[in-house]
């Protein structure tokens with residue numbers, strides 16, 4: 565039988581924020597949400613894509629000449645890709661002398677990916693870490709991730725699932741069977757706000773969170789850990805009302821089950837990725853958050869009575 569394959573946009577070694585200890589994080593391509601602020605836009609669309617990187621381009625125009633579909637043209641701003649015409653033949657990628665034209669991500673087999681991440685097994689063991697799957701949305705690759713985690717568990721490697729939570733129960737259940745740690749995004753409690761900013765309701769997401777809570781309760785040793793993550797997005801999630809609503813949800817629905825609730829301050833560092841994809845981004849000129857704003861949101865979180873030890877604020881804030 566042919567091995568499962570999945571598109572991986574990036575493998576980052578030595579991560580320290582995607583679960584406990586020192587880890588390798590694997591980012592899968594494709595996500596069922598379309599968050600307006602998405603920090604990994606190259607991971608939103610499932611399937612292969614190409615992009616062009618201005619910084620690497622020497623404007624030789626070899627790519628334009630090589631394209632059999634006439635899908636590329638140059639102007640003062642750079643090389644543009646007509647995605648309606650592009651057949652992803654790869655001729656431009658092959659011909660580009662400076663890797664400015666590139667496929668986003670790479671297809672991996674489960675065996676290949678297991679072999680790759682196991683190169684750092686000693687580090688995971690020495691620094692209480694492991695392997696995290698992220699994205700995009702790793703549950704969009706559930707059969708692949710299930711087998712990947714199963715094989716890592718057989719090697720004694722700690723596994724973490726970083727998820728937006730939107731997936732079918734049939735996708736989530738088998739992955740959870742081999743998961744030691746879940747990082748779960750809660751962006752909004754209000755379904756209409758969730759729909760507005762992510763283009764999908766949070767109904768299934770909260771049902772899946774309930775399943776994860778049930779799984780933790782059922783595992784007698786309470787071995788699976790749960791971290792909640794909330795991106796602080798100016799004008800969207802970053803309101804005291806929303807943060808307090810999420811805090812109350814955690815307090816009332818997940819008592820004693822959440823080890824950490826992380827408020828992740830927005831930054832616009834991914835702006836260049838939108839440029840490479842030639843996509844408009846409403847947050848391109850959005851500044852870093854002020855410390856005072858972050859402090860107010862933290863207070864809103866604590867006002868719900870959750871323990872201060874479980875609350876973590878991460879990300880850059882504006883300096884005075």
Ligand code: SF4
Nearest residue numbers: 631650651653654656
């Ligand atoms: S991948 Fe092929 S069709 Fe698409 S822009 Fe490059 S050369 Fe043209």
Ligand code: SF4
Nearest residue numbers: 621622624625627660
């Ligand atoms: S072939 Fe590469 S370096 Fe040359 S113009 Fe195209 S993208 Fe730029």
